[in-house]
Amino acid sequence: MRVPEAAPSFPSLLASVPNDELLAVTRRHWMAASLDDAYLPWDEHRRRPPPEGLDARGSWLIKQLKRRSAQRVLPWVDRDGVPLRYALTDAVLACCQRVDREAAGRISSDSSVGEHRDRYLIASLMEEAISSSQLEGAATTRQVAKEMLRAGRAPRTVDERMIANNYATMRQLASDRDRPLTPAGVLAIHRGLTRGTLAEPAYEGSLRTTDDVRVVDDDGVVLHQPPAAAELPARLEALCAFANGDAPTQGFLPPVVRAIAVHYMLAYDHPFVDGNGRTARALFYGVMLREGYWLLEFVSISRLLRKATAAYARSFLYVETDEQDLTYFVLAQLDVLCRALDELRSWLDRKAREQRRASELIRGVPGLNHRQLALLEHACRHDGFVYTIEGHRHSHGVVYQTARSDLLDLTARGLLEQHRRGRAFVFLAAPGLVARCGGVSRYGGSEG
Numbered sequence: 001m002r003v004p005e006a007a008p009s010f011p012s013l014l015a016s017v018p019n020d021e022l023l024a025v026t027r028r029h030w031m032a033a034s035l036d037d038a039y040l041p042w043d044e045h046r047r048r049p050p051p052e053g054l055d056a057r058g059s060w061l062i063k064q065l066k067r068r069s070a071q072r073v074l075p076w077v078d079r080d081g082v083p084l085r086y087a088l089t090d091a092v093l094a095c096c097q098r099v100d101r102e103a104a105g106r107i108s109s110d111s112s113v114g115e116h117r118d119r120y121l122i123a124s125l126m127e128e129a130i131s132s133s134q135l136e137g138a139a140t141t142r143q144v145a146k147e148m149l150r151a152g153r154a155p156r157t158v159d160e161r162m163i164a165n166n167y168a169t170m171r172q173l174a175s176d177r178d179r180p181l182t183p184a185g186v187l188a189i190h191r192g193l194t195r196g197t198l199a200e201p202a203y204e205g206s207l208r209t210t211d212d213v214r215v216v217d218d219d220g221v222v223l224h225q226p227p228a229a230a231e232l233p234a235r236l237e238a239l240c241a242f243a244n245g246d247a248p249t250q251g252f253l254p255p256v257v258r259a260i261a262v263h264y265m266l267a268y269d270h271p272f273v274d275g276n277g278r279t280a281r282a283l284f285y286g287v288m289l290r291e292g293y294w295l296l297e298f299v300s301i302s303r304l305l306r307k308a309t310a311a312y313a314r315s316f317l318y319v320e321t322d323e324q325d326l327t328y329f330v331l332a333q334l335d336v337l338c339r340a341l342d343e344l345r346s347w348l349d350r351k352a353r354e355q356r357r358a359s360e361l362i363r364g365v366p367g368l369n370h371r372q373l374a375l376l377e378h379a380c381r382h383d384g385f386v387y388t389i390e391g392h393r394h395s396h397g398v399v400y401q402t403a404r405s406d407l408l409d410l411t412a413r414g415l416l417e418q419h420r421r422g423r424a425f426v427f428l429a430a431p432g433l434v435a436r437c438g439g440v441s442r443y444g445g446s447e448g
Contacts, residue, residue: 001313004317007043007323039327042321046060072086074086074253075238075248085324085325086327095256096257099256103288125170127142128285128302129164129166133163133278135305136275138160138162148160148163150391151390180244183233186236189282191204193275193278203274207271214226223313224320226269227269232269243283243287256334259284260326260333263283266280281301295344299340304339311332312332371392374396375407380433387426388427
């Protein structure tokens with residue numbers, strides 16, 4: 001990956017314009033400089049034609065004056081003592097408002113969430129666990145990984161272990177949402193994510209003690225040099241205080257921006273030998289839940305990040321190459337959040353249509369619950385699929401007895417057939433079920 005050209009330092013920009021000219025230049029071009037303007041980084045700005053009478057550096061100075069007049073500083077500094085800063089642009093405010101409205105409450109009144117809640121929650125946590133691990137190099141396919149998680153079987157490879165660890169950690173974070181973040185808690189999160197996956201077990205849940213850790217791309221180009229190991233304990237304390245709202249900030253800090261900043265801070269500090277990306281995304285998830293954004297349990301951020309890994313990496317680099325202007329990373333992460341919310345709404349609408357369609361097609365079978373309807377709808381689209389009590393239990397987040405009752409009831413109704421494989425029972429669609437459900441195949445979705 002090409003490292004973006006570093007932006008000219010603000011002091012050097014000021015020094016390049018004589019004092020007697022600075023005010024005149026600023027007055028002449030101030031109104032033309034938009035705070036938003038797609039918030040281009042220097043690496044892109046320098047390629048655009050500058051306004052008449054200015055070169056690239058001069059127009060960048062005007063932008064920087066505009067941005068810095070609206071920016072606030074966070075209680076965190078990089079390895080050189082440069083503070084993290086951000087601007088509440090119109091785009092940031094609009095996205096924050098939408099996340100506040102939708103992720104903290106609006107969809108909670110939608111009956112389709114309640115009806116599909118357990119099923120979608122399990123599927124979303126699986127997706128996040130798989131995608132976050134794949135971002136870090138896990139090579140297991142989604143299908144194999146989902147079958148492992150759904151069946152509750154033990155991981156067979158290191159890649160599968162990464163995914164199983166991620167899944168267990170995500171569920172634990174949801175349970176711990178009311179607890180403040182502590183350094184010991186961060187180490188526990190890292191330990192849970194990396195257990196059995198690192199070359200040295202001693203690295204699990206332990207801060208690195210050397211300074212030979214670098215972030216490099218596939219070609220060996222160094223993208224980032226994290227702070228010295230000796231600074232990490234104090235920096236982790238500061239990160240936790242900030243995440244908990246115990247560190248003073250300039251004015252009101254939107255909770256979503258706080259969570260995104262924690263994501264960036266952990267990734268920047270790179271306090272572990274490995275597993276930093278997974279830990280940073282887990283902390284973002286945990287802070288969002290702690291701030292009341294309950295719908296984040298149903299949203300997979302890493303799946304979208306994995307589709308644009310280069311853009312994800314560049315959003316980090318733009319911050320670091322522009323004197324720690326976090327706004328680039330905030331805008332990138334808010335865009336991902338809003339797209340994830342769009343996908344959730346589309347999924348809920350689609351599932352509501354599918355369930356109505358399945359209910360209409362499976363006539364003369366009264367009293368089916370939503371889990372049974374979901375399984376039958378899935379069976380109509382996946383002829384020959386094998387169902388198990390454990391798989392049904394994990395897909396819907398219910399106890400073993402409830403899952404067993406669901407499947408035995410469908411068998412008694414003649415909709416499934418029960419067979420023995422080894423010491424366990426499995427269930428398959430009864431002959432004719434697919435024809436009876438004809439038409440459901442046009443819809444997407446899956447039983448898990």
